[in-house]
Amino acid sequence: MLKINNLKVSVDGKEILKGVDLSINEGEVVALMGPNGSGKSSLASAIIGNPKYEVESGKILFKDENLLTMTPDERANKGIYMAFQYPVAISGVTVREMLLTALRAKNKEIVVSALDLKNAVEKEAEKLHINRELLSRGLNEGFSGGEKKKMEILQMRVLKPRLLILDEIDSGLDIDALATIAKNVAEMVKEMKMGVLVITHYQRVLSYLAPDKVAVMKDGLIVEQGGSEVVDRLEESGYQSFE
Numbered sequence: 001m002l003k004i005n006n007l008k009v010s011v012d013g014k015e016i017l018k019g020v021d022l023s024i025n026e027g028e029v030v031a032l033m034g035p036n037g038s039g040k041s042s043l044a045s046a047i048i049g050n051p052k053y054e055v056e057s058g059k060i061l062f063k064d065e066n067l068l069t070m071t072p073d074e075r076a077n078k079g080i081y082m083a084f085q086y087p088v089a090i091s092g093v094t095v096r097e098m099l100l101t102a103l104r105a106k107n108k109e110i111v112v113s114a115l116d117l118k119n120a121v122e123k124e125a126e127k128l129h130i131n132r133e134l135l136s137r138g139l140n141e142g143f144s145g146g147e148k149k150k151m152e153i154l155q156m157r158v159l160k161p162r163l164l165i166l167d168e169i170d171s172g173l174d175i176d177a178l179a180t181i182a183k184n185v186a187e188m189v190k191e192m193k194m195g196v197l198v199i200t201h202y203q204r205v206l207s208y209l210a211p212d213k214v215a216v217m218k219d220g221l222i223v224e225q226g227g228s229e230v231v232d233r234l235e236e237s238g239y240q241s242f243e
């Protein structure tokens, strides 16, 4: 579904990704691990098309289409969704308004009813134990870290992406919240064959969201790919055993 080939990316003229190869199939969970500053979030930014991340060479294909010629909006409309390491607040826009706009942009032919959406949002909020009061506040405005992350998952459940990128959803979440979210994601992988790129430093999230593949990034390159044994090796001896 997603194929990244020899991808080189720079920011402000500094090369950050130095030839990354990575692929994600439908219904596959791929974990991306690596030391701080190795380029994991930069790779995510390049996939969603953040213009700060300049692609110098290489390819990103999504369902055999070239993502690199698409705007971030076009990529989102293809079903690529990213939950951010640090979600931003959108003042004065509720989650429902945000979702209505996104769904209408995505399905131009189908009429998305505001009432249906309201019901869907409330149902998902209940499942995720999100306080209803948060639904009528500006998105992420004054939300706690955990509330922001839960709201990201709610958005994802309503938008039903084809490819989900999770950048450190495990930082700042309490153990129960992490379990809820990871299980929700695992459910969506099963139900709709969503592909997932999960960026993390810790084994815990991967115990709920069993990865089919684990890739280790170091200094802008994927230096190792394997199964869950890679995570065990990391837990045991850290990154110095990967070159």
Ligand SMILES: Nc1ncnc2c1ncn2[C@@H]1O[C@H](COP(=O)(O)OP(=O)(O)OP(=O)(O)O)[C@@H](O)[C@H]1O
Pocket (backbone or CB within 6 Å): 011, 012, 016, 034, 035, 036, 037, 038, 039, 040, 041, 042, 043, 052
């Ligand atoms: N927008 C930016 N402007 C300047 N430098 C950047 C930018 N984004 C990334 N970098 C640099 O690129 C390198 C990789 O950063 P990146 O955020 O991708 O690392 P990471 O692997 O996600 O790290 P962490 O585990 O700490 O989240 C770092 O040296 C960082 O300072």
Ligand SMILES: [Mg+2]
Pocket (backbone or CB within 6 Å): 040, 041, 042, 085, 167
């Ligand atoms: Mg990061």
